[in-house]
Amino acid sequence: MPIEDLLAPTLPAWTAADGPLADVLADLDPDDLALVVGVADGDDPWEPRVRQALATAGFDPDELIETHEPKTSVGSTTVVRMPRGDQAARLVVLVGLGEGGSRDLRLAGAAAGRATRGRGQVVVLAPSADEAGQAAFVEGAVLGGWAPARFTGGTWTAGADVATAVVLVDAESDVVERAVRRAGASLLARNLANTPSNIKNPAWMARQARTVASRNGLDVRVWDEKALAADGFGGLLAVGGGSVTPPRLVQLGYAPAGADATTPHVVLVGKGITFDSGGLQVKPADGMLAMKTDMSGSAIVLAVLAACRDLDVPVRVTGLLALAENMMSGAAYRPGDVVTHFGGMTTEIGNTDAEGRIVLADALAYADAELDPDVLIDIATLTGAARVALARTMAPVFAADADLSSQLRAAGETAGETLWPFPLVQAYRRALESDVADINHIGPSVGGGSITAALFLREFVGERRWAHLDIAGPGRSDVDSGVHGKGGTGFGARLLLRWLEGLR
Missing domain, CATH: 3.40.630.10 (Zn peptidases)
Known part of the structure; x- marks a missing residue:
């Protein structure tokens, strides 16, 4: 576990990507990859954009729902381990978005952050939301992926192995960067x-x-x-x-x-x-x-x-x-x-x-x-x-x-x-x-x-x-x-x- 700088808390490297989900996943090692996708309340938990992105990336959206029956309540997580083969990611985390407002998105982000602690690469298909909602999701993910530092062996160490890198697909880079900085201020405090x-x-x-x-x-x-x-x-x-x-x-x-x-x-x-x-x-x-x-x-x-x-x-x-x-x-x-x-x-x-x-x-x-x-x-x-x-x-x-x-x-x-x-x-x-x-x-x-x-x-x-x-x-x-x-x-x-x- 890394030595912790209390004034610069350990965070994943966050980036935003405009490209299709399939293109982002294609450049990454599926064995060291977690894909995070939100599931919403309603008759169909997949909005059309998410359904299409999953299908294009090689996943069967209906099979994910029918086989694993993910909960859609805010902050719930369903972890799906995919079989080896041609899948673009071995681990899929389905996160309940609740009603999709900023409060729910912040809690969903926190759940995603906790569920992906210690992963090498995390790709998140951004939930559909305005800038405030997407920022709330990112802030939640940063805060939830962190745990209080520990003083052991005479040095401060990170309280949890945070993910190494996170890519948020279909999000503005400025929104992501500013949200990470605000959440980082909370962690410093x-x-x-x-x-x-x-x-x-x-x-x-x-x-x-x-x-x-x-x-x-x-x-x-x-x-x-x-x-x-x-x-x-x-x-x-x-x-x-x-x-x-x-x-x-x-x-x-x-x-x-x-x-x-x-x-x-x-x-x-x-x-x-x-x-x-x-x-x-x-x-x-x-x-x-x-x-x-x-x-x-x-x-x-x-x-x-x-x-x-x-x-x-x-x-x-x-x-x-x-x-x-x-x-x-x-x-x-x-x-x-x-x-x-x-x-x-x-x-x-x-x-x-x-x-x-x-x-x-x-x-x-x-x-x-x-x-x-x-x-x-x-x-x-x-x-x-x-x-x-x-x-x-x-x-x-x-x-x-x-x-x-x-x-x-x-x-x-x-x-x-x-x-x-x-x-x-x-x-x-x-x-x-x-x-x-x-x-x-x-x-x-x-x-x-x-x-x-x-x-x-x-x-x-x-x-x-x-x-x-x-x-x-x-x-x-x-x-x-x-x-x-x-x-x-x-x-x-x-x-x-x-x-x-x-x-x-």
Whole structure:
């Protein structure tokens, strides 16, 4: 199994082919080849184009159906091993397409990716769909064909032997290439999120960011603990004060070719708690098991910046990674402390286990004061309340204006990463009032924990167009199923890239 580069996950070599299926298969070794074909709901599972392509390539479409009776439900797979002879492929994988919408095609692609792991050559007859549907199939196949990396023998190895090469027949090359790059961003974020916290700390994440910047032509700046103190980032210093590994703030910058002062500027802020013990208000043991993924927001922002150049994102993008480890010690911050954030606003600490919003506040205040963005977005595994409200399949979006919320939700639907609009209930703001500071960072008297967290963050963004994505639910998966591997999911990376690609 190959050594894994966490910042460049192992993927098949994807290409698109316009030529007839028979011509593509003729150039390949049938003994090392898997052919993937979708079967649809309806009286005839073969659409005319697929039936003709199979027949021309030497397969009997009716015999495949009558003998093997493949299921057409979305994500089902039927593996057919063909006899030796004149067949163009020894292995045929029939994948259920369901109703053929983008959601079903993404799940069908994931099933195809899993079924063809480890194959030398894979040829896929693209399902009939628009560009969004074909991209969804490819993204699903990339995500499903991958498994979390493993640390064995002192090195990272790929979690699964992915296919060596995949050819998608009857698809546009640009659609395939862009879909692979978006899915690759999700995998980069997953690799970082799944890295154990005895390896991953704020300085380690900062080093990964420097490597990403070097590989992708990004500007980079890193604040260490001395620079954070000098510039007044009191939130990061407070949360990271109890750890032997000090906090960091990382700034990454991308600009498209020809960018100038009039080019729109987006700032993305990611929560980067590399391990969350809860601090002095320590979590139960079971509550800590998944906390290596509590830096998923920062991993997603890093992955998005890494993909901007290859996807020709048309706007300037700055990423801020707010990195700290929340531990307990004699130097840890305490309930009742007052923290001074970047820019001077003060916060009374109500619970040391609500640390994510404290580090985000510093980064948001800095972005508002120093970076002058047209749009400011933060993404974080922030509140258990969001997970209780929406479970694991979607995330709340809080936005300062309806148009931004609508844009992000539309991008999420295209990417298969669903957002649900949550309100910024002004009546709940009084629960954040403090007798000793400008604000208290939790509001236990009213409930609605994801809403009060968003209200707290809103205090640090000025009058900017701003949105907050709370991915505490879909940011982690407990199972290896569908498009997800067990662990961090990278939820939000493809969504944000889709949104950025559409900006002008």
